Amino acid sequence: MGTGSHPRHPETPAGIQRLAALPSLDRRLARLMIDHSGPxxxxxxxxxxxxxxxxxxxxxxxQPAAPAAPKAEQAPVADTTAPAPVLAHEVQSIITASCLPCHxxxxNAAKYDLTTPEGLAKPVVPGKPDSSKLYQVLASGKMPPAGKLDSARLATFHKWISEGAKDK
Structure with a gap:
């Protein structure tokens, strides 16, 4: 085969155009692929x-550019807050036992229907227990009429309202 007779040879016009359009590295690789003179x-x-x-x-x-820096040793901190679902469940248990006979x-006291999240939201200002009507009447001992809540249950209400009074 003579020079320029093979369609893939760079010496043909089509081959030269193709090679000229390639970047320099690709051009060298293409020459290697079509050069049949080597072994x-x-x-x-x-x-x-x-x-x-x-x-x-x-x-x-x-790959990461640099290894991650080792974290400083810290003593584990005990979580003293109850998760919101547990706290909401405790509040619901107290309401069921102490408030629902009337509310x-x-x-008898249908002003506040505490059986629904909407009804429970009316006397509560989330994040502000001292501004919440529910907490005020519980802390003052006005409610429930059958007997004042003990300090642990009152603290549960305070914490629940302070943390946003989430129902779930």
Whole structure:
């Protein structure tokens, strides 16, 4: 085969145009792929080039730039707050036992229906127990009429309202 007779040879006009359009590294790789003068033929060269490209891409994968700095040793801090669901459940238990005999739908004191989240929200100012009507009447001992709540139950209401009076 003479010079310029093979369609993949860079000496052909089409081959020269293709090579000229490639960046410099690609041009060199393309010359290797189509140069049949060496001991390796086209298919072998293509396989080696593809393998090299894959190897290059894999080796350039994401690696941390620097190792993570070791964290300072800290003594574990005990969590003294009850999770909101537990606290809300405790409040609901107290309301069920101490308030619902009167403050249920159709009860004697229907001004506040404490059976629904909406009804319970009326006498409560989330985050402000001292401004909440519910806490005020409980702390003063006006409610429940059957007997004042003990300090632990009153503290549960205070904490629940202070933490936003979440129902779940």
């Amino acid at each position: 390796m033929k086209g298919t072998t060269v293509r396989i080696l080039i593809m393998f090299s490209i894959v190897l290059l891409l894999v080796s350039c994968g994401s 249920a739908a159709g009860g």
